[in-house]
Amino acid sequence: MSIVRLHGEACYWCGAAHGPLTPAGSVTTPVEGGVRHWFIVACPQHSDRRPR
Numbered sequence: 047m048s049i050v051r052l053h054g055e056a057c058y059w060c061g062a063a064h065g066p067l068t069p070a071g072s073v074t075t076p077v078e079g080g081v082r083h084w085f086i087v088a089c090p091q092h093s094d095r096r097p098r
């Protein structure tokens with residue numbers, strides 16, 4: 047998992063960083079002491095996807 051995808055700077059699914067990116071919810075990753083919430087974005091191709 048690339049950090050730019052978790053930072054919302056590239057499509058979460060394909061990594062595209064060009065073109066319009068739309069908010070696609072958030073994902074959580076385990077960190078020491080709990081979980082970290084990341085707000086992710088999607089390119090037009092994946093704009094209807096949501097993380098599980």
Ligand SMILES: [Zn+2]
Pocket residue numbers: 057058059060061062088089090091092
């Ligand atoms: Zn994409």
